Amino acid sequence: MFKALVLVRNLQSIANCLDFGDFTINKIGLRFKELRETFSSVEVNPDDWIFAKGYSVLPSGPPGSAVGGIPTDIEDILVLLRLYKIGDIAFVKQAVIQPSGKSVVQLPYRAMNDLNSYAQLQFELGSHECAPWSSFATGLRASQSWQSEWFSTARRFFLYGGAKEFNPKWDDVDRIVDYATVLETTLVPEGDSAKRRMSRRAAALVSPNDAAEQETVTKIVKELYDIRSGIVHGSKLSTTMREWLLKNYNQVELRIRQVLVAALQDVPANETDRRTMLAGLYDPNDDYRGDYALQMFYQIRTETVRKATAVKIAKLVEA
Numbered sequence: 444m445f446k447a448l449v450l451v452r453n454l455q456s457i458a459n460c461l462d463f464g465d466f467t468i469n470k471i472g473l474r475f476k477e478l479r480e481t482f483s484s485v486e487v488n489p490d491d492w493i494f495a496k497g498y499s500v501l502p503s504g505p506p507g508s509a510v511g512g513i514p515t516d517i518e519d520i521l522v523l524l525r526l527y528k529i530g531d532i533a534f535v536k537q538a539v540i541q542p543s544g545k546s547v548v549q550l551p552y553r554a555m556n557d558l559n560s561y562a563q564l565q566f567e568l569g570s571h572e573c574a575p576w577s578s579f580a581t582g583l584r585a586s587q588s589w590q591s592e593w594f595s596t597a598r599r600f601f602l603y604g605g606a607k608e609f610n611p612k613w614d615d616v617d618r619i620v621d622y623a624t625v626l627e628t629t630l631v632p633e634g635d636s637a638k639r640r641m642s643r644r645a646a647a648l649v650s651p652n653d654a655a656e657q658e659t660v661t662k663i664v665k666e667l668y669d670i671r672s673g674i675v676h677g678s679k680l681s682t683t684m685r686e687w688l689l690k691n692y693n694q695v696e697l698r699i700r701q702v703l704v705a706a707l708q709d710v711p712a713n714e715t716d717r718r719t720m721l722a723g724l725y726d727p728n729d730d731y732r733g734d735y736a737l738q739m740f741y742q743i744r745t746e747t748v749r750k751a752t753a754v755k756i757a758k759l760v761e762a
Contacts, residue, residue, distance in 0.1 A: 466520070510539040535556065588706065626702060641664055
């Protein structure tokens with residue numbers, strides 16, 4: 444029997460034990476000394492939580508791995524917990540106890556580390572939510588795109604974002620770049636008109652029959668993308684953006700999750716079918732394309748180039 448143990452933080456519950464059926468998450472309490480030896484670390488505290496899951500059959504994993512696919516299964520569970528509801532639940536350290544009793548400790552990596560160990564946005568869960576979470580997780584794992592290439596990338600950046608500190612007061616907002624990448628990976632395979640496509644497709648996925656809710660989602664995604672653009676192009680976070688993030692942070696977290704869950708259920712895994720489905724949700728019309736082309740034309744600075752371009756366009760119209 445193999446047994447996986449994971450140090451968990453940013454979890455808040457009135458229960459001391461959360462039993463999900465095939466794994467548990469318990470308050471560490473007086474086990475902290477024992478677990479410090481297991482993880483070879485003194486950074487295990489009585490108020491931390493411990494995830495435990497046994498494996499009678501080792502999941503398939505990379506060739507030569509001493510613990511098979513256990514780390515992949517643990518990461519799947521982390522993704523599904525984070526998708527279930529908002530909150531910065533963090534898997535900080537992982538150890539696999541082999542049948543021999545030897546402990547194999549996994550090194551920290553971008554999805555599983557202690558960078559966001561003590562987040563303000565706690566992951567609140569009651570014992571009555573264990574069964575609903577299990578049904579939720581089973582459904583998503585069976586969804587059409589769980590193993591798709593696009594979701595493989597999206598989940599990676601979703602995990603990266605959630606593992607980073609978030610504090611707009613101190614400009615710690617790098618996760619916004621990751622979250623924008625999640626949305627673009629999921630919703631914009633075309634690569635152009637990203638903000639327009641992303642915001643409208645997100646709204647259509649999350650609230651297909653509620654115009655008011657669609658408008659709310661569209662505005663949130665647009666603002667998120669604008670903040671992302673400012674960050675990646677070297678602009679300092681403005682006071683307005685900082686205040687918006689402080690006020691709307693929970694909404695950002697909620698909408699990211701809603702888009703990913705809806706996309707897993709509704710967006711095909713096949714790339715051709717995915718593009719067709721997303722274009723059906725929203726695609727820029729010719730009026731928008733024409734206005735955009737004209738806007739680019741006016742940005743041509745050289746008179747000779749502008750005239751030559753106008754001639755080329757006229758020939759296209761006459762053809």
